[in-house]
Amino acid sequence: xxxxxxxxxxxxxxNNYGAWLREKYKGQRVFxxxxxxxxxxxxxxxxxxxxxxxxxxxxxxxxxVSRNNPSVREQVIQGxxxxxxxxxxxxxxxxxxPNTNTYAPAHYLKMLYDEALSYHTEDIVGLSVGTRPxxxxxxxxxxxxxxxxxxxxxxxxxxxxIYNDTLAQINRGCSHDEMISALKxxxxxxxxxxxxxxxxxxxxxKEMMLAYAAEINRFPQIKFxxxxxxxxxxxxxxxxxxxxxxxxxFTLDEYAEFMCELLPLVRPDLVIQRLFGLSDLDxxxxxxxxxxxxxxxxxxxxxILQKGVVQGSAYQEAPIFI
Ligand code: SF4
Numbered sequence: 474x475x476x477x478x479x480x481x482x483x484x485x486x487x488n489n490y491g492a493w494l495r496e497k498y499k500g501q502r503v504f505x506x507x508x509x510x511x512x513x514x515x516x517x518x519x520x521x522x523x524x525x526x527x528x529x530x531x532x533x534x535x536x537x538v539s540r541n542n543p544s545v546r547e548q549v550i551q552g553x554x555x556x557x558x559x560x561x562x563x564x565x566x567x568x569x570x571p572n573t574n575t576y577a578p579a580h581y582l583k584m585l586y587d588e589a590l591s592y593h594t595e596d597i598v599g600l601s602v603g604t605r606p607x608x609x610x611x612x613x614x615x616x617x618x619x620x621x622x623x624x625x626x627x628x629x630x631x632x633x634x635i636y637n638d639t640l641a642q643i644n645r646g647c648s649h650d651e652m653i654s655a656l657k658x659x660x661x662x663x664x665x666x667x668x669x670x671x672x673x674x675x676x677x678x679k680e681m682m683l684a685y686a687a688e689i690n691r692f693p694q695i696k697f698x699x700x701x702x703x704x705x706x707x708x709x710x711x712x713x714x715x716x717x718x719x720x721x722x723f724t725l726d727e728y729a730e731f732m733c734e735l736l737p738l739v740r741p742d743l744v745i746q747r748l749f750g751l752s753d754l755d756x757x758x759x760x761x762x763x764x765x766x767x768x769x770x771x772x773x774x775x776x777i778l779q780k781g782v783v784q785g786s787a788y789q790e791a792p793i794f795i
Pocket of ligand 1: 516530573
């Protein structure tokens, strides 16, 4: 729940993941170590399509230091060392991030997850797996649940949009109905569910985007959210189209204003892992807000505080129909 003590310097007006981690792990510094398991996606390899989601260049959301690492073992060892030295991290969450990290048979996934979790075991506290809703089934959920006796396990799924029309336009190869089916499978499991959304598709109006909150709210199995503004990156289909014919994207101020409208609608217990995304600048085409990640975070946080925005203040439970 949100701490309402506004004199507390960590007060932000929303449940931020940093504060949540500090509380959960009793002040220890916990960092995610990104691991590339060498997966692809069903809308890349032809089973559901080619080319991937039109806004995606998988390298754009993988920090350059995590790319091209030869083995899971080395990625974990190097990632932990980097976080220890660079960020003075105490504990680590192994984060399978790039592509679709459940897109393989369960026995193969087990081999990979086991390998990643077998180094620095005393300091690994969690496993986080990024995937798509159409690559989740009961067997894979059972596999992930088998780690929960030793680790906190979160399953991060790209919802991206709640509109099937948008999902079709971005070549997602997966409908919102499939998202709902996956969420139903995840009801009453021991996994912490995180959903990822993208705001700013040029054909979605503000009202359409604000409606994401009510859709997310109605699934109590969702514990974390990651909000992301649409950015256009090199190596993506949208990037090619944008260069040919640029379209309107959020300015930083518009996005911060949008967050101020969205957050009051968001269920008060949801923990917000991220308010925006940022690709490496060498890949970013637009919008380039000209600020570092920490400066963007500060800008949005200040706007939220200045406006007195409180997560969930306008949240309404969905009516129960009998
Ligand atoms: S956004 Fe995710 S599912 Fe879509 S192509 Fe990129 S990695 Fe694959």
